[in-house]
Structures are given as structure tokens and as C-alpha cells.
Amino acid sequence: MHTIRLLETAAEMEQLEELQRQVWPGSETDILPAHLLVTLAHNGGLVLGAYAGEKMVGLLVGFVGLYDVPDGPRPKHCSHELGVLPEARDSGVGFALKRAQWQIVRQQGLDRVTWTYDPLLSRNGHLNIARLGAVCQTYLREIYGEMRDGLNAGLASDRFQIDWWVNTKRVERRLGSQPRPALTLADFQAAEAQSLYPVDSTGTFIRPPENLAAPGGDLLLAEIPTDFLQLKTADFELARAWRFFSRELFETCFSAGYLITDFIFDKSSDRPRSFYVLAHGEATL
Ligand SMILES: CC(C)(COP(=O)(O)OP(=O)(O)OC[C@H]1O[C@@H](n2cnc3c(N)ncnc32)[C@H](O)[C@@H]1OP(=O)(O)O)[C@@H](O)C(=O)NCCC(=O)NCCS
Structure with missing residues (x-):
């Protein structure tokens, strides 16, 4: 069982620096330093640690930001880092950190949280879209330039920017006391x-097709690899092919008016499969 704590002190931030090194190994300049984390924590930012006993196993860092609407700038929460030690993954730590963020951000009177992630990471897609109820219609090409850390080095840093509308029924249904059961591949096929x-x-x-057909219909499924990091280590050229195919795929779909509304991680057959669900207009389940 893990607990979530708000972090404030320099000693806690030094532990958090160390945890970042373990989650994103290999590039010291990509570590958020303790002095910045202390400043964030004392000035409207959010720095959370997840603990198993006294050991810090997960972290979340975010801050208040602005986005533009026609009336001028509006406040939002910008979530910058979420990380869990490899050995502590898949036991709900990431979800617990995001749930704590949801509660705190709503108390601050904010409606919108945004963050970015690599669209080819199936675990992140499942957590962000299916479990948390974020949606996506923004594809950012090479947004962080060339990244140097061990998780990201070598591939174009394309990202989804996702929107988490924290006061909506959609999100409440997933994070409230009686969360909706996840929809399955069979539900969407039906x-x-x-x-x-x-x-x-x-x-x-799995390999992507040579060409992308023009998207049509109200509800679409787009399959991606279930373990992109493993694929990248084993077959770098195939990882690049997936990056370029999925870039074209999502840019085409978003400019045609589709929105990502769900994610399916299907383990019902011998080969686990991962799909984004793209909806047009009102066509959500
Ligand atoms: C992304 C990350 C924070 C998730 O943390 P976590 O503690 O493993 O998250 P949770 O256990 O709450 O949720 C993971 C979910 O993904 C599911 N999952 C595991 N492998 C999966 C896969 N290959 N495809 C889809 N879903 C998968 C788990 O079953 C779990 O879902 P469930 O709760 O419905 O069973 C963690 O993997 C991490 O630190 N990754 C490296 C850094 C990173 O990518 N950070 C985010 C961008 S800054």
C-alpha cells in the first residue's frame, strides 16, 4: 500500500532528484533540480511523492499555467512530470498520484489540466485516456527537440498534448468512488x-501499414504496439517507422475533426493488443 504526500522541503526534493535519475536515467541535465522544485512547491506548483513505507517510489510535478481563449488568458494546471520506479509500476501508484492531483487542482478552482506524453507508449495511453478520462486532439512534432535521457534518446520527440477537464462527469465517472468499468474491444466492436x-x-x-487510408466513420480504432520501449530496443528502424506512421495518422485524424476519447488494452487473446479510440462529433460510447 502506498501513501501520497505533498513535498516541500529541500531534503524531500533531493530524494525526488534521485528518483528522477532512476526513472529517466542517463542525462543529468534533464533532472529538475531541488532548488526549482522547492520554488515550485512554495509558489502555486504541485510536487507530490508516492511512498511505499518510507521509500519514495513515485513523483508528480506540476504548476499553474495559462492558456489562451478569445477573451484572453485563463489559468490551468500544467502537469510536467509523472514517474514511478520500474519495480513499482502497474500497482496503481501512477493512478494514485494523478487522483491526488485531481483533488488538489479542483480545490484550486481550476478546470483544465494539460500534459504531454509519447503517443506510442501504450501503458501511458491506458492510464491517461482510459483510466483518467483525458482526451486528445493536439499532436506536437518534436516538441522537446533532441532528448538525451535513456527513455527518449534517438527518436523524434513527438507528443500528444492531452486535456483533462477535471470537473466533468466524464472524469468524475472514472475517478469518483464508483468508477465505471473499462470498456473492452468487444464493446467497441459491438x-x-x-x-x-x-x-x-x-x-x-506488429508493423504499421505502408499507407494510411483516409479516415471515415464516427468511431475508429487505431492499433499501436503494446510495448514500444521494448520494440525500440529490439528494432530501432521499426520504432522509427511507427513514429512516422503514427505522426501522419494522428495529424490526419485531428485535422479531420477526430478526438481521442478512449484507449483499449486488450488481453483477451494470445497477443495483447492496444488501440486508441477516435470519435467524430458526438460519437462516444
Ligand atoms: C507512466 C507511469 C508513470 C505509470 O505508472 P504506474 O504506477 O505503472 O501506473 P498505474 O499502475 O497506476 O497504471 C498503469 C496501468 O497500465 C496498465 N498497463 C501495463 N502495461 C500496459 C501496456 N503495455 N499497455 C497498456 N496498459 C498497460 C496497467 O495494467 C495499469 O492499468 P490498470 O490499473 O487498469 O491495471 C510509469 O510507467 C512510468 O514512470 N513510466 C516512465 C516515465 C513516463 O513515461 N512518465 C510519463 C510521461 S512524463
Whole structure:
């Protein structure tokens, strides 16, 4: 069982520096320093630690930011880092940190939280979109330039920017005391969601198609690899092919008016599969 704590002191921030080194190894200049974290914590930022006993196993860092609407700038919360020690993953630590952030940000009177993540990371897609109820219609090409840390080095730093509208029923249904059960691949197939393209599943890792068909229909499924980091280590050229294919895919779909509304991690057959759900207009489940 883990607990979530608000962090404030220099000693806690030094522990958090160390935890970042373990989550994003290999590049000291990519570590948020203790002095910045203390400043954030004392000036409207949010620095959370997740603990298993007295050991810090997860972190979340965010701050109040602005976004533009026609009337002028509005406040939002910008979530910058979420990380969990490799050995503590898949036991709900990431979800617990985001849930604590949800509660605090709502108390601050804010409606919107944004953050970025690599669209090809299936675990992050499942957590951000399916479990937390964030949505996405923004694709950012190479937003962080060349990244140097061990998780990101070597590939274009394309990201989704996602929107988490924290006061909506959609989010409440997922984070409230009686969360909705996750929808399955079968649920979406029953709702006539169409697969946007076939993948080639004959090798160890799935391959994207050569060409992308024009998107049509109200509810689409877009398959991605289930373990992109493993794929990247085993077959870097294939990882690049997925980066360029998915860039075209999501840019095309977003400019055609689609919105990512759900994520499916399907473990019902021998080969686990991961899909984004893209909806047009009002077509959500
Ligand atoms: C992303 C990250 C923070 C998630 O933390 P976590 O503690 O593992 O998250 P949780 O356990 O709450 O949720 C993970 C979910 O993904 C699911 N999952 C595991 N492997 C998966 C996969 N290959 N595809 C889809 N979902 C997967 C888990 O089953 C779990 O879902 P469930 O609670 O419905 O069972 C963690 O993996 C991490 O630190 N990654 C490296 C850094 C990073 O990418 N940070 C985010 C961008 S800054």
C-alpha cells in the first residue's frame, strides 16, 4: 500500500532528484533540480511523492499555467512530470498520484489540466485516456527537440498534448468512488467501431501499414504496439517507422475533426493488443 504526500522541503526534493535519475536515467541535465522544485512547491506548483513505507517510489510535478481563449488568458494546471520506479509500476501508484492531483487542482478552482506524453507508449495511453478520462486532439512534432535521457534518446520527440477537464462527469465517472468499468474491444466492436488499418502481426512486433487510408466513420480504432520501449530496443528502424506512421495518422485524424476519447488494452487473446479510440462529433460510447 502506498501513501501520497505533498513535498516541500529541500531534503524531500533531493530524494525526488534521485528518483528522477532512476526513472529517466542517463542525462543529468534533464533532472529538475531541488532548488526549482522547492520554488515550485512554495509558489502555486504541485510536487507530490508516492511512498511505499518510507521509500519514495513515485513523483508528480506540476504548476499553474495559462492558456489562451478569445477573451484572453485563463489559468490551468500544467502537469510536467509523472514517474514511478520500474519495480513499482502497474500497482496503481501512477493512478494514485494523478487522483491526488485531481483533488488538489479542483480545490484550486481550476478546470483544465494539460500534459504531454509519447503517443506510442501504450501503458501511458491506458492510464491517461482510459483510466483518467483525458482526451486528445493536439499532436506536437518534436516538441522537446533532441532528448538525451535513456527513455527518449534517438527518436523524434513527438507528443500528444492531452486535456483533462477535471470537473466533468466524464472524469468524475472514472475517478469518483464508483468508477465505471473499462470498456473492452468487444464493446467497441459491438458499437461498430471500425479498424482504421490492418497491422502486420507476422513478426515479433506488429508493423504499421505502408499507407494510411483516409479516415471515415464516427468511431475508429487505431492499433499501436503494446510495448514500444521494448520494440525500440529490439528494432530501432521499426520504432522509427511507427513514429512516422503514427505522426501522419494522428495529424490526419485531428485535422479531420477526430478526438481521442478512449484507449483499449486488450488481453483477451494470445497477443495483447492496444488501440486508441477516435470519435467524430458526438460519437462516444
Ligand atoms: C507512466 C507511469 C508513470 C505509470 O505508472 P504506474 O504506477 O505503472 O501506473 P498505474 O499502475 O497506476 O497504471 C498503469 C496501468 O497500465 C496498465 N498497463 C501495463 N502495461 C500496459 C501496456 N503495455 N499497455 C497498456 N496498459 C498497460 C496497467 O495494467 C495499469 O492499468 P490498470 O490499473 O487498469 O491495471 C510509469 O510507467 C512510468 O514512470 N513510466 C516512465 C516515465 C513516463 O513515461 N512518465 C510519463 C510521461 S512524463
